Amino acid sequence: MAESDILTQTIHEIVQRHGGAPTRLLQILRDVQDRLTWLSPETMDRVAEELDLSPIKVRGVAEFYSFLYTAPRGSYDVLFSDNITDRMLGNRELLHYLCDRLGVHVGETRADGRVTVGTTSCTGMCDQGPAALVNGHALTRLDKPRLDRIVELVNRQTPLTEWPREFFEVASNIRRADILLGRHFADGAALRAVLKRRPEAILEEMVKSGLRGQGGAGFKSAAKWISCRNAPGEEKYVVCNADEGEPGTFKDRVLMQDFADLVFEGMTLCGRVIGARQGFVYLRGEYRYLLPSLQAHLQRRREVGLLGSDILGEPGFDFDIDIHLGAGAYVCGEESALIESLEGKHGVPRIRPPFPTTHGYLNQPTVVNNVETFAAAAKIAVEGGAWFASRGTAESKGTKLLSLSGDCERPGIYEYPFGVTVRRVLEDCGARDAQGIQMAGPAGHMISARQFDRRICFEDLATGGSFMVFSHRRDILDGVRNFAHFFVHESCGFCTPCRVGTSLLRDLVTKVHTGHGTRYDLEEMRKLGRIMQVACHCGLGQTAPNPVLDSLDQFPEAWERRLRSTAFEPAFDLDAALEQARQLTGRSDPDAYLREEELMLGAMP
Amino acid sequence: MSEDQSFMLDGRRVPFQDGQTVMTAALAAGIYIPHLCFNPEFAPHGSCRVCLVKVNGRVQAACATPAASGQIVQNETGELREIRRGILQMLFVEGNHVCPACEKSGACQLQAVAYYVGMLAPHYTHFYPRRPVDASHPEAVIDFNRCILCELCVRASRDVDGKNIFAVQGRGIQAHLVVNTTSGKLGATDFSLADKAAQVCPTGAILTKHRGYEIPIGQRLYDRKPISVVGDVATVAESKGGRRHE
Ligand SMILES: Cc1cc2nc3c(=O)[nH]c(=O)nc-3n(C[C@H](O)[C@H](O)[C@H](O)COP(=O)(O)O)c2cc1C
Ligand code: SF4
Ligand code: SF4
Ligand code: FES
Ligand code: FES
Numbered sequence: 001m002a003e004s005d006i007l008t009q010t011i012h013e014i015v016q017r018h019g020g021a022p023t024r025l026l027q028i029l030r031d032v033q034d035r036l037t038w039l040s041p042e043t044m045d046r047v048a049e050e051l052d053l054s055p056i057k058v059r060g061v062a063e064f065y066s067f068l069y070t071a072p073r074g075s076y077d078v079l080f081s082d083n084i085t086d087r088m089l090g091n092r093e094l095l096h097y098l099c100d101r102l103g104v105h106v107g108e109t110r111a112d113g114r115v116t117v118g119t120t121s122c123t124g125m126c127d128q129g130p131a132a133l134v135n136g137h138a139l140t141r142l143d144k145p146r147l148d149r150i151v152e153l154v155n156r157q158t159p160l161t162e163w164p165r166e167f168f169e170v171a172s173n174i175r176r177a178d179i180l181l182g183r184h185f186a187d188g189a190a191l192r193a194v195l196k197r198r199p200e201a202i203l204e205e206m207v208k209s210g211l212r213g214q215g216g217a218g219f220k221s222a223a224k225w226i227s228c229r230n231a232p233g234e235e236k237y238v239v240c241n242a243d244e245g246e247p248g249t250f251k252d253r254v255l256m257q258d259f260a261d262l263v264f265e266g267m268t269l270c271g272r273v274i275g276a277r278q279g280f281v282y283l284r285g286e287y288r289y290l291l292p293s294l295q296a297h298l299q300r301r302r303e304v305g306l307l308g309s310d311i312l313g314e315p316g317f318d319f320d321i322d323i324h325l326g327a328g329a330y331v332c333g334e335e336s337a338l339i340e341s342l343e344g345k346h347g348v349p350r351i352r353p354p355f356p357t358t359h360g361y362l363n364q365p366t367v368v369n370n371v372e373t374f375a376a377a378a379k380i381a382v383e384g385g386a387w388f389a390s391r392g393t394a395e396s397k398g399t400k401l402l403s404l405s406g407d408c409e410r411p412g413i414y415e416y417p418f419g420v421t422v423r424r425v426l427e428d429c430g431a432r433d434a435q436g437i438q439m440a441g442p443a444g445h446m447i448s449a450r451q452f453d454r455r456i457c458f459e460d461l462a463t464g465g466s467f468m469v470f471s472h473r474r475d476i477l478d479g480v481r482n483f484a485h486f487f488v489h490e491s492c493g494f495c496t497p498c499r500v501g502t503s504l505l506r507d508l509v510t511k512v513h514t515g516h517g518t519r520y521d522l523e524e525m526r527k528l529g530r531i532m533q534v535a536c537h538c539g540l541g542q543t544a545p546n547p548v549l550d551s552l553d554q555f556p557e558a559w560e561r562r563l564r565s566t567a568f569e570p571a572f573d574l575d576a577a578l579e580q581a582r583q584l585t586g587r588s589d590p591d592a593y594l595r596e597e598e599l600m601l602g603a604m605p
Numbered sequence: 606m607s608e609d610q611s612f613m614l615d616g617r618r619v620p621f622q623d624g625q626t627v628m629t630a631a632l633a634a635g636i637y638i639p640h641l642c643f644n645p646e647f648a649p650h651g652s653c654r655v656c657l658v659k660v661n662g663r664v665q666a667a668c669a670t671p672a673a674s675g676q677i678v679q680n681e682t683g684e685l686r687e688i689r690r691g692i693l694q695m696l697f698v699e700g701n702h703v704c705p706a707c708e709k710s711g712a713c714q715l716q717a718v719a720y721y722v723g724m725l726a727p728h729y730t731h732f733y734p735r736r737p738v739d740a741s742h743p744e745a746v747i748d749f750n751r752c753i754l755c756e757l758c759v760r761a762s763r764d765v766d767g768k769n770i771f772a773v774q775g776r777g778i779q780a781h782l783v784v785n786t787t788s789g790k791l792g793a794t795d796f797s798l799a800d801k802a803a804q805v806c807p808t809g810a811i812l813t814k815h816r817g818y819e820i821p822i823g824q825r826l827y828d829r830k831p832i833s834v835v836g837d838v839a840t841v842a843e844s845k846g847g848r849r850h851e
Contacts (some may be wrong), residue, residue, distance in 0.1 A: 055783040056772045063774045329776070346776075351651045351669045493754075493773075493780030495652050500695035503778050504729050520695070531691040534664040535654050 008046060010035055015050040022051050023362075025061055025344030029068055030285075030327060034135075037077075038069040044257050064346035064492075066120065066328030067136065067285050074109045074116035075156050081131040083122035083247045084438075084482040085405045085468055091130035094142055095119065101151045115154050121249035121285040121330060121486055126405035126468070127173050127412045135160060138289050139167055168289060172254045173412030176428065178399045179391060180375060181415050185262050188306050190269045190381035195314055199229070208385025210397035211377065215241055215333075215370030216440060216464030217539075218396075221377060224367055227357040230275040231365035236276035238267050238319075239361065239368045241338060242283045245330035246441035247486060248466030251401035252371040254413050256283070256290050259375060260297045264321060266374030268307060269381055270367055271319040281359070282338050285328050294323055330490040331540050335368040337492065348494045349538035370464075372401055392418035396457035400465065404429045405462045406438075407471035418457040425467065426452065433471040436555065441466035442483035443543035446476070446550035446573040454569040476558045480547045484509045487544040498541025505545060512562050522559060526552060612676035613791045614658075621672040628656060628667040631680070637833035638680055639689055639718050640695075641807050642755035643668040644839055647764065653755055654692050655718060657685060658717050664688070686722055693719045694728040699778075701733060701750035702808075708817045710808030711825030712846045715753060717832035732778075739784070741792030745803060746812045757805040757839075765801035770794045782810075804848045805839045 014031045018024035028047060034038055039062050048055040062068045069077075080086070080095045099106055099117050109116040125131035128140040134150075137160065146167065153163055174181055194202050197514075206222035213219045228236060240263065244252040255263055267279045283290065298321055301307040311317040324342055326332050333342045336350035339361050360366020376398060380388050389397040396418035402425065405411045409430030416425065426434050436448045439456075440463035447454065447461070454460050470476060484506040493499045510523045511517045529545030536542045552559060611620045614631060621630035626649060631638050642653040651669035658667045659679040667678075671729045696715065736749040744775065759782075762770040770791075774783045778818055786793040796802070798813060822828070826846035827835055841847025 014665075040744075045787075054769055054785065056769070056774075056783065060772055060774050064776050218759060351649065353671065441738075488777060491777040493777040494777065496654050496692050496695050496699075496753075499754075499778055500699045503732070504695065504698075507730065528691070531688050535657055535688055535692060537651060537654065537666075 007043065010319055011043065011046045012381060015047065020051065022053055023342070023344045023536065025051065025053070025058065025443065026065070026327060026341060027324060029062055030325060033068060037075055038071065038073045061344070061346050064329065068327050072109060072113065073115050076115040077135050078115065078117045079120040079133045081123035081125060081129060082119040083126060085248060086129045086131060088406060088474070089130045094130055094144070094147060097144060098147045098151070101147065102154065114157070120328065121245070121489060124244055124253050125170065126248055126250060126251040126403065128171055133286060136285060136288050137168055138168055138170055138286065157478065170257065170289065172258050174254065175410055175412040176414040176416065178415040178417060180399055180401065185379065185382070187261050187265065188312065190265045190378040191272070191306060191312055193381045194272045195270055195312060202269070202273055202381050205380055206240065206377065209380045209388040210409060211373065211380060211388065212396065212458060214372035214376065214400070214464070215369055216497035218458045218462055220462045221369060221373055223337065224357055225270060226272055228365045228367045231358040233365040235278070235364045235368040236274050237361040237364060238270045238274070238276045238279035238344065239338065239366055240267050240279065240281045240374055241333060241335065241368055242281050242334035242371050243286070244284055245333045246443060246464055246466050248403060248405055248438065248441050248468040249464060251413055251465045252404045253287055255296065255371050255375055259296055261301070262378050263371055264297065264301060264307070264373045266319060266378035268311065269378055270374065272317060274367055274543040277318045279319060279343055281321060281323045282332070283323055283325055285326045285391055288325055291323065291325070331492045334538050334540065338368065339366065348492050388595060393457045393459060395459045400456060400463070402467045403465050404467050404469070407431060407433065407467035407474065410471045416456070419455050421453055421455050422447065422461070423452040426469070431469045435467050435472045435474065436470045436476055438468040438470070438479060438547070439463050439465070442486055442547050443539065444546065446547055446554055448554040476551055476555045477562065480551050481509050481513050483547040487540070491540065495537035495541060497532050497535040498537065498544065501528060501541065502544050504528055505548060509548060512559060515562055517562060518564055522552060523580055565586050609762045610674050612672055612674065612678055614678040615680050624674045625671050626668055627660065627676070627678055630672045631667065632747065636680070638667045639721055639774060641714065641718060641753060642757065644757055644805060644837065647757065647760045650756055651693045655689055657688055659685065675707055679741060688813060689722040690724045693722055693724045696753050697727050697789060698729045700752060701736070707751065707809045708812055711822055711828050712838060713809055714807035714832065714838045717827040721832050739791050741790040744798050744814050745791065746814055747775065747791055748810055749782060749810065751808045751810040753808055754782065755807060757807065758802045758811060761805045762800065762802035768795060768800065770796050770802060799850070804850055806848070
């Protein structure tokens with residue numbers, strides 16, 4: 001067969017496996033790339049033909065997702081997780097070490113086409129970093145000996161399936177369990193409860209429980225389910241948001257790894273309550289290693305009558321679950337972007353209203369909930385709303401899973417009743433020397449030691465679960481700068497203030513952090529940040545300036561230290577004179593600025 | 606009954622009908638809310654964020670907010686002007702807008718809105734992106750340097766012309782306008798000046814070839830009256846310096 005025929009055949013098979021459905025475009029492109037290492041223009045055109053889509057649409061999707069490549073890529077594709085917690089664990093040194101040993105530059109493919117080494121946003125292994133992905137599979141606990149082995153494996157072209165299993169081991173690290181993680185749950189119990197007591201009764205328990213969305217925003221889950229149940233629509237859908245893109249969060253990974261049945265049960269329960277027959281798990285691409293075990297769980301549930309048609313023998317109780325893999329886009333955690341992505345499109349958030357509960361997947365009423373929310377709902381159906389509400393605070397019932405990482409002795413998952421103080425958490429995880437915490441991830445809030453008596457709950461410090469500890473050894477601004485880069489990389493580019501503002505903010509942070517800023521720049525960051533908070537189209541852009549604004553309030557000294565000395569004012573500002581050259585060459589990287597010593601020299605008479 | 610519906614905008618009562626947004630209702634009442642990606646002939650897009658108003662105390666895009674009875678809308682306030690100005694400043698540094706060298710200067714909606722919100726000079730550091738100019742088409746030029754990603758040409762070509770010639774590709778600051786051909790050149794498409802897509806660009810990104818400077822500087826569309834009085838380039842006839850075909 002000619003090469004182009006083989007290409008056509010390969011693509012045809014993959015598209016057929018996905019039923020030729022354009023909603024599966026992202027999944028199809030993932031599979032095609034798995035076979036061909038990258039998506040050439042020819043490949044994309046073939047996919048477009050097979051699906052009867054415009055080529056520009058296929059290309060648009062391919063260009064949007066970080067893990068889809070429209071330029072040649074090595075057959076081994078290594079991406080270092082570049083969250084601040086990975087940096088704390090020394091990932092930059094390891095990154096350069098690996099590049100040196102492989103003879104490749106960061107972000108480039110080796111001349112023999114065998115390997116590419118780059119970086120990616122947090123892969124959700126913060127409690128067991130430094131972490132990376134190789135061809136999408138999670139690598140944990142990297143160190144130099146491990147990298148040496150990897151160099152050998154790559155150079156010998158050993159297939160991934162023959163790499164040592166321990167490289168890919170992912171620990172759960174559950175350090176503290178309460179009602180969600182600690183109590184046994186009998187498979188099918190929640191579904192038996194809804195069959196016995198009817199959906200209305202379950203909704204009453206949900207209302208009583210006070211359960212709020214665990215994805216971070218804290219919307220009342222019962223209200224969401226009721227609104228979707230009452231919305232007119234031909235079909236309804238249940239979507240589990242397992243995108244978990246917030247740097248520093250990994251509790252959904254642990255739930256999917258150790259408690260998948262509980263989550264699936266919560267989704268099926270929701271399906272029964274709102275009248276949906278189809279559920280989706282949107283699993284972030286970084287967690288593809290979970291796919292086989294999740295599929296096995298689903299298959300087992302079908303076999304024992306907990307999924308599929310006539311669930312538990314009840315005629316007409318039909319519900320099944322499909323897993324969609326993301327492909328490296330934090331914005332796809334935003335529920336309307338997630339739905340776009342589920343439909344096979346690029347993940348740009350929709351205009352809201354209308355909300356997904358009335359116009360979601362394929363414009364039908366859809367419940368989108370976080371993984372933890374579904375798990376809690378399943379428990380509530382069995383144990384009752386009052387039981388759940390006995391824990392927590394007035395406005396925040398039940399418990400919260402926290403993902404602890406950074407400077408602490410025992411990173412991992414901690415389940416607490418809502419209302420726990422930051423101080424208590426720090427004691428439990430062995431963070432003796434905390435200077436500050438990045439709560440709820442870069443999109444959340446940075447708090448300093450003055451606020452350690454605050455409580456974790458919606459009334460005070462709301463969180464989706466990320467909790468990154470910075471000890472006094474750390475420069476807070478390293479974190480701020482890392483987060484500023486994160487948002488530039490993850491902005492979807494749809495709206496002006498986020499698309500442009502994130503880059504402007506990163507440049508200002510870099511300027512000050514490298515010692516070239518003045519008080520004026522701090523004020524500029526504040527002004528820009530305030531515009532972004534109110535002007536952006538979605539939560540990504542609205543929260544992107546938080547680390548900058550919070551650190552200016554909470555750690556002013558960290559910024560002040562970096563300001564150019566105003567006591568000594570050179571007559572001629574050499575660095576400023578270089579500004580035009582910087583502009584013309586479009587450079588804003590640290591090397592484009594003079595260092596402080598050079599400046600002093602420049603100012604000598 | 607729907608005639609009775611109204612909301613308050615800067616102290617004025619604005620009537621609206623079901624299905625209208627704050628923007629379309631204001632427009633119908635003769636009130637100007639600055640905008641770039643909005644065009645009354647197309648579904649709202651909500652991307653430029655220039656039309657931000659305060660609705661019941663919350664900043665929202667007027668073009669994407671359904672009108673509702675009893676809303677209190679603020680439009681001309683110092684705070685909103687400052688936010689809008691910030692957004693215009695961002696658009697100007699993101700692309701390469703050398704107004705004195707641009708054929709559309711004076712008849713450019715981007716420029717006119719910038720003046721309207723009090724932006725007289727660029728503020729942020731320029732990005733100076735490297736973007737090519739596409740002169741492959743016999744009748745039209747696309748200067749990507751002036752594109753603000755409003756997607757009006759995308760929508761017009763797809764929804765009105767049925768040609769689907771344009772699209773925005775790439776994520777974040779990499780987002781850019783592309784032409785739907787293998788070569789990426791406009792010359793390889795069936796684009797025509799008669800297309801709706803040729804009549805909607807609010808900037809000088811899409812230009813007609815072999816014609817230029819027909820109306821002298823000083824007498825151009827926005828040279829004498831502000832955009833709040835003149836209206837959008839897409840609604841003004843070509844003979845008067847706008848983009849609409851007669
Ligand atoms: C940029 C962005 C990213 C988000 N990422 C996630 C995520 O990874 N997981 C999640 O559950 N919710 C995420 N959300 C919140 C979702 O939009 C949505 O509120 C949530 O999935 C609803 O579920 P819940 O009510 O159970 O919390 C994100 C929101 C934004 C704006
Ligand atoms: S498109 Fe408008 S703003 Fe841009 S250069 Fe031309 S006149 Fe100036
Ligand atoms: S070319 Fe003009 S109409 Fe098209 S997206 Fe750019 S600015 Fe908008
Ligand atoms: S919502 Fe994606 S850039 Fe603003
Ligand atoms: S005009 Fe409303 S966002 Fe552009």
